[in-house]
Amino acid sequence: MKGSLYGWYDPVVTASEVEAAKWAYDNVPHQSLFAGDMFACEMLTAVAFQICSIGGAWELADNANQRYSDNERVFLTDSSTEAHALLAKYNITYVFVSARLENNKNFYAYGWKQPVIEKFEAPELFQKVYDENGTEIFLVK
Amino acid sequence: MENKTNTDSLLRSAGLVVLLGLAFSIAYWGLFEKAEVFLPTWDNSMLHAGRAVFIIQTGHYPEMEVVFGGVTRTYHLPAYPALVAGTSLITGLDFAWTERFLTLALTMLLAFAIYSIAKAIAGDWRAGVIAGILAMSSLNLMTWGTRNSPIGLGNALLPLAFYLLLERRTLAAGLFALVIALDHQPTLLVFVLAAFLFFLWEYLMNLPGSKLSAKGLVSNIMHPEVVTTALSGLAAFLMYMAWHIRQTGITCLNFSCLPQFGAKEFGKSIDFMEYFTKSPQAIALLGIVLLPISKAPARNKAIAFAWLLACILLVKNDLLGIGAFTERFLTYLDCIVAVFGGVGIAIALSWLDGKNKHSTAVAK
Numbered sequence: 343m344k345g346s347l348y349g350w351y352d353p354v355v356t357a358s359e360v361e362a363a364k365w366a367y368d369n370v371p372h373q374s375l376f377a378g379d380m381f382a383c384e385m386l387t388a389v390a391f392q393i394c395s396i397g398g399a400w401e402l403a404d405n406a407n408q409r410y411s412d413n414e415r416v417f418l419t420d421s422s423t424e425a426h427a428l429l430a431k432y433n434i435t436y437v438f439v440s441a442r443l444e445n446n447k448n449f450y451a452y453g454w455k456q457p458v459i460e461k462f463e464a465p466e467l468f469q470k471v472y473d474e475n476g477t478e479i480f481l482v483k
Numbered sequence: 484m485e486n487k488t489n490t491d492s493l494l495r496s497a498g499l500v501v502l503l504g505l506a507f508s509i510a511y512w513g514l515f516e517k518a519e520v521f522l523p524t525w526d527n528s529m530l531h532a533g534r535a536v537f538i539i540q541t542g543h544y545p546e547m548e549v550v551f552g553g554v555t556r557t558y559h560l561p562a563y564p565a566l567v568a569g570t571s572l573i574t575g576l577d578f579a580w581t582e583r584f585l586t587l588a589l590t591m592l593l594a595f596a597i598y599s600i601a602k603a604i605a606g607d608w609r610a611g612v613i614a615g616i617l618a619m620s621s622l623n624l625m626t627w628g629t630r631n632s633p634i635g636l637g638n639a640l641l642p643l644a645f646y647l648l649l650e651r652r653t654l655a656a657g658l659f660a661l662v663i664a665l666d667h668q669p670t671l672l673v674f675v676l677a678a679f680l681f682f683l684w685e686y687l688m689n690l691p692g693s694k695l696s697a698k699g700l701v702s703n704i705m706h707p708e709v710v711t712t713a714l715s716g717l718a719a720f721l722m723y724m725a726w727h728i729r730q731t732g733i734t735c736l737n738f739s740c741l742p743q744f745g746a747k748e749f750g751k752s753i754d755f756m757e758y759f760t761k762s763p764q765a766i767a768l769l770g771i772v773l774l775p776i777s778k779a780p781a782r783n784k785a786i787a788f789a790w791l792l793a794c795i796l797l798v799k800n801d802l803l804g805i806g807a808f809t810e811r812f813l814t815y816l817d818c819i820v821a822v823f824g825g826v827g828i829a830i831a832l833s834w835l836d837g838k839n840k841h842s843t844a845v846a847k
Contacts (some may be wrong), residue, residue: 372540375552387533387549388578391540397550398527404555432552 354381354447358475359440363389365472366479370436377416377429378438379448379457386438395434396451414451422464429482436471437462437480498612499598505619506594510587510629528582528631534559535567536578558730562666563633582631589639590629594619596642601822603649604774604783607829614825617763623810624817634814637663637670642818644674644715648681649786653711660719664726669797669808671723673815677786677793678716684785685709750809752801758813767820770827777830787826790819 359382366376367390376386376394383394396413400406412432416425417439429437439459440448447454462468462480472479530550534557537545544565548555571581594615602611618624628638640663647656663674689708704713731740758764771791774784796803797812 373553381529383550384527384529384533388529388536391533391536393553394550395552397530397548399530399548399550399559403548403551406551409551434552 354449355385356440356442356477358477359385359438360389362438362440362472362474362477362479365474366390366392366436366438369471370479374436375432375434376436376438377413377432377434379417379440379450381449382438382440392436395432410451414455417448417450417457418455420458420461422461422467425461426464426467426482435482437468437482438477439480440477442476495608495612498608499595502594502598502612502615502619503591505616506591507587509619509625510590531559531564531632532567532578532582534561534564535571535582538564538568539571539578556730560633560665560667560726562662563636566636567631586629586631586635589635592639593629593635593642596639596646597818597821597825600642600646600649601825601829603646604779604787604822605777605826605829606779606783607833609832610822610825610829612825613828614822617766617824618818618821620763621817621821623813624821627811627814628818633667634670637667638814638818640666641670641674641815642822645677645786645790648678648712648715649782651707651711653714656711656715657718660715661722664719664722668723669811670815671719672797673790673793673812675716675719676796677790678712678719680789680792681786682709682712682716684789685712685782688781688785750801750807750811752806753798753809753813755795755799758816763824764817764820766824766827768823768827769831770823770825773827773830774823779830787819787822791816791823794819 363382363386366386370390370392372391374392376383376390376392378386378394378396380396380398384397386392386394387397395416396410397403400410403409409432412428416428416437419425439457439462441456441459442448448457449455450457459478462470462478467483468480469483470478471481533549534545537543537549544561545557547553548557548559567578567581567585570576570585571578574581574584576584597618598611598615600611601614602608604610624638627634629635640659644656644659644663647659660674660678664671686703686709690703690706704710704717727735727738734740759768770787774787777784794812794816798809798816800806800812801809
């Protein structure tokens with residue numbers, strides 16, 4: 343019954359991320375601006391009632407390519423200050439990140455890539471507000 | 484004779500039950516088993532859920548996109564999120580369970596819709612059952628057409644809308660057209676283009692004395708032979724234009740301001756030789772050959788071919804110099820192709836068992 347359709351029903355996001363989004367629904371002001379990967383972003387709009395940096399339906403976005411490019415840079419760069427500056431450019435207040443160690447899949451703009459999470463461990467720029475089962479949420483200072 | 488009628492009735496009911504059971508199981512094992520605590524997120528299904536949640540939380544439709552920073556005025560249509568929000572508020576289910584329930588319901592409705600239109604076209608319930616089973620086996624239709632997104636609703640409504648046009652149910656057809664117009668642009672394109680082609684056929688066949696002039700057109704669209712299709716097509720078009728003007732004002736009547744035109748999504752050219760030699764599409768060729776020479780009423784043939792032609796034009800829009808969203812329309816082509824498959828097999832079966840089942844449609 344699963345057949346060739348099965349892969350297309352893959353939710354991508356993990357149970358840990360959904361739990362984190364539920365936490366965000368309860369603890370973060372609604373309609374705050376998050377940054378994340380495409381699948382986490384879309385999930386956050388529904389589960390956490392937030393707004394996010396990117397999504398699908400790129401053809402309906404304002405300046406989609408620049409937004410995708412900057413979003414990917416935020417997560418892939420080694421530099422805390424570069425990531426912070428890019429987040430500030432879009433007035434983003436929270437970063438949502440998951441290593442997704444089981445499947446190694448994150449989609450920030452152009453293809454599946456792994457984020458550099460360590461750079462967010464910079465207390466002068468980011469404050470960790472959630473850390474459970476591989477999913478972290480940082481407040482952008 | 485009575486026994487034969489009872490057997491036929493029993494088989495018809497059994498066929499419909501099998502079809503609906505198949506649709507339910509595909510949706511259940513495709514979605515529930517995999518989704519567990521969350522919904523699938525491919526094809527932006529969570530994005531549409533996000534809009535539904537916005538309505539549930541605020542009572543208003545989100546005027547801005549909920550992604551890409553929330554700074555772009557939305558061009559997504561409101562019917563599907565409104566359906567999710569309304570169902571959630573009425574049933575008390577949270578948005579995720581509402582989406583799961585609606586996916587099951589819409590997949591079953593899709594199967595029933597294809598059953599209804601194929602049965603109506605061929606005048607034979609076997610066409611409906613076979614078309615439904617073929618549709619449930621169609622890759623594009625089931626991959627993209629049964630999601631937690633506007634296309635899931637649009638795909639289920641489209642065959643029913645054509646059924647209502649065929650049956651000349653003007654009010655119901657008009658209402659379906661309005662919902663399609665407020666649901667999903669590609670679905671709307673298929674509906675309006677197919678309805679327009681069908682209208683042209685009805686107009687030329689039924690009003691031969693009336694030349695297709697602007698003056699005659701206005702008065703003749705109210706003629707009983709064409710009024711259902713004419714009003715439904717117009718209702719869909721005008722409703723969509725009202726939405727478009729609401730979102731973009733009057734400075735974008737040629738649609739050139741839309742991001743879709745600025746950031747054009749190119750589609751690859753679809754090879755129909757490859758498409759129609761795969762299963763289950765190849766079976767449709769039987770219907771494409773047999774329907775024109777069958778005894779089915781000309782209107783039935785016309786709506787089937789209008790729907791097919793509309794889908795082919797949209798899939799092959801690269802030949803018209805557009806070349807955008809081509810693959811996306813395969814979802815709709817799969818649907819009418821399944822209908823032709825069911826109709827073709829039913830006609831062949833009727834001939835084989837020595838009775839012309841579709842003559843019932845003639846009598847009707």
